Amino acid sequence: MSFRKILHSIPDIYHSFLPEIFHQDIPPEPFSNCSNCPMIAEKMDAPDSDLAKPFSPHTKCCTFTPRIPNYMVGGILSDIDPSLIEGKERILERIKLKKGVIPNGIYPTKRYHDYYEANAQNEFGRSKKLRCPFFVDDKFNCTIWKYREAICSFWFCKHLASDIGAEFWKSVTDYLKNIQGSFIAISANECGLQLVDLYGKNTSYELDGENNSFNNIEQYSKTWGKWEGREDQYYIRCFEIVKNLSLDLTSSFISDAKSLEKEVEIKQNELVFLPEFLIADKNAIRAINRNSYQIDISSFIRPTNKTIAWSFQLPKYVVDYFDGNTSTKEIIRKLFDKFSTTLEPEIIISLFRHGILKNAKSLK
Ligand code: SF4
Ligand code: SF4
Known part of the structure; x- marks a missing residue:
């Protein structure tokens, strides 16, 4: 989408x-x-x-x-x-x-x-x-x-x-x-x-x-x-x-x-908004096999006043590119050139806003 x-x-x-x-x-x-x-x-x-x-x-x-x-x-x-x-x-x-x-x-x-x-x-x-x-x-x-x-x-x-x-x-x-x-x-x-x-x-x-x-x-x-x-x-x-x-x-x-x-x-x-440099927070993800990370997400459901937890998987090679030194634009380009993978901006926004990717500049 x-x-x-x-x-x-x-x-x-x-x-x-x-x-x-x-x-x-x-x-x-x-x-x-x-x-x-x-x-x-x-x-x-x-x-x-x-x-x-x-x-x-x-x-x-x-x-x-x-x-x-x-x-x-x-x-x-x-x-x-x-x-x-x-x-x-x-x-x-x-x-x-x-x-x-x-x-x-x-x-x-x-x-x-x-x-x-x-x-x-x-x-x-x-x-x-x-x-x-x-x-x-x-x-x-x-x-x-x-x-x-x-x-x-x-x-x-x-x-x-x-x-x-x-x-x-x-x-x-x-x-x-x-x-x-x-x-x-x-x-x-x-x-x-x-x-x-x-x-x-x-x-x-x-x-x-x-x-x-x-x-x-x-x-x-x-x-x-x-x-x-x-x-x-x-x-x-x-x-x-x-x-x-x-x-x-x-x-x-x-x-x-x-x-x-x-x-x-x-x-x-x-x-x-997406920061220019992002770094994956390895404490927020789990390797479930050689190729994939499990991403755990929580969502607050306001009318019930409860938080639910759910998860999905992402290939390691995608997440590992976010090293804090390579720009987000460059990562998107490299993923496409090397793996024919199109990393949509909404996926990056989601990972950033759910705390899986952090703004590398704010950590320095
Ligand atoms: S609970 Fe189901 S029907 Fe309601 S917004 Fe979520 S996905 Fe849509
Ligand atoms: S009008 Fe009723 S059925 Fe339609 S979206 Fe709203 S709550 Fe759901």
Whole structure:
């Protein structure tokens, strides 16, 4: 896999609003291979038997319910792409049941939100109680992928560049969340509706319960006003409003955009940085035979607050070239000339950020 533009990880609807930094290249995230998820436990009756594979095949990491922005709900409802048929039905069902259906979008119910807050540390990646309502047991699990929200777009269980990778994606998530918030507000406002805080401490909203009823009909009617009973049309209208927004208008609404953009730029620079001279830390690797080293890696899984350990192998002749005296560019050239081996920069970034290769200058 080669480098790709940041933009390519972001849903199409945002592309025309993104500044130049999003056209910069970044390494891929090959350790998070969702179509062949490396985090699925082989024996679900004993999911703790392999600590490197803590998740259930029936949930993967989709034990989270997204806050789908109003205009993205409208995108799902108005798009004729066959890949969205199932997602569309699920959205319509939620609207029918009034489950987390608010002018902001389709959100987790307050009940789900409170359960997640209390239980995610133990149940993330495993519990069907936390499973996303848009997840389907299949090779491709998301029924609304084209209109996914920021957290779903930029969540990776294992980062190629370790903590720097996590920080980079956090900066992109923060930027997108800021745009999302602005677009939600602009479109609701234009439709004459007020946004709702479902989860604040003093919120009086509890729009649905276990039995799919909602507790306060009057409150629901007041929230939806003239759009009550036509919530699907409201969401489609929000999508049309956002699609037709002009760049000038949005920049006056998008608060903090400059500082968030700067943060993306700083993190992107760190992510692609490679020292000129690198040296292999022989304490961080193990020779497992005459030809190979085993590379042990650890990844912190934030929602579970746990670190998992896993490993892969690399040929000795590749690692041994990093002697601190030969430049990284020279090593790449020599490996190609002598062994026809193409050492991709993302592999070097990964080894550097996981502490297998060290900056030789900082050791002198
Ligand atoms: S991000 Fe989720 S689905 Fe993708 S590889 Fe990681 S755990 Fe599996
Ligand atoms: S919206 Fe899609 S990607 Fe996000 S949690 Fe649900 S199934 Fe997973």
